[in-house]
Amino acid sequence: xxxxxxxxxxxxxxxxxxxxxxxxxxxxxxxxxxxxxxxxxxxxxxxxxxxxxxxxxxxxxxxxxxxxxxxxxxxxxxxxxxxxxxxxxxxxxxxxxxxxxxxxxxxxxxxxxxxxxxxxxxxxxxxxxxxxxxxxxxxxxxxxxxxxxxxxxxxxxxxxxxxxxxxxxxxxxxxxxxxxxxxxx
Numbered sequence: 001x002x003x004x005x006x007x008x009x010x011x012x013x014x015x016x017x018x019x020x021x022x023x024x025x026x027x028x029x030x031x032x033x034x035x036x037x038x039x040x041x042x043x044x045x046x047x048x049x050x051x052x053x054x055x056x057x058x059x060x061x062x063x064x065x066x067x068x069x070x071x072x073x074x075x076x077x078x079x080x081x082x083x084x085x086x087x088x089x090x091x092x093x094x095x096x097x098x099x100x101x102x103x104x105x106x107x108x109x110x111x112x113x114x115x116x117x118x119x120x121x122x123x124x125x126x127x128x129x130x131x132x133x134x135x136x137x138x139x140x141x142x143x144x145x146x147x148x149x150x151x152x153x154x155x156x157x158x159x160x161x162x163x164x165x166x167x168x169x170x171x172x173x174x175x176x177x178x179x180x181x182x183x184x185x
Contacts, residue, residue, distance in 0.1 A: 016073040017083045026142040031071035033135040038064040040128040048121030050174060053167050056099060063089040067153050075148055088152050096159045103166040107173055113182040118172035125171060129164035132157055
């Protein structure tokens with residue numbers, strides 16, 4: 001099988017389950033930005049020093065493939081079926097909350113806005129966090145035009161961005177590097 005198909009050369013792409021849409025479609029923007037997030041997390045994995053965080057991030061990357069499959073699959077319609085996709089990892093939201101709580105117990109209290117930076121791992125996690133927020137915005141936009149399961153996906157992404165912020169701080173803290181605090185000058 002060839003890597004290129006030439007079927008997208010006209011600016012259209014196929015959805016999972018059938019149908020073609022513009023590559024500028026809100027659905028394509030949503031799953032494309034989730035893919036960007038997954039790539040940002042993959043890069044963060046190469047930068048972080050904490051193995052425990054790395055294992056969890058790898059789990060989250062697998063979750064993002066599931067989220068992407070749901071976003072790439074529109075509701076059934078005329079001439080379009082809804083193929084089976086793996087179940088959304090909804091239990092992970094509570095698990096991420098417990099991971100955030102554990103990180104916060106280890107971290108000094110937050111007293112100022114934090115500028116992204118510090119160690120390479122923390123900076124990479126901050127980049128992933130901002131991509132996650134972008135994915136969340138795209139999924140909200142998709143829900144405004146094509147309602148479906150976006151509420152659960154938004155909840156997952158919202159918690160994930162909180163977790164990435166906590167992990168960026170934790171990565172700095174465990175490395176003995178302070179958060180870079182915003183100076184109001």
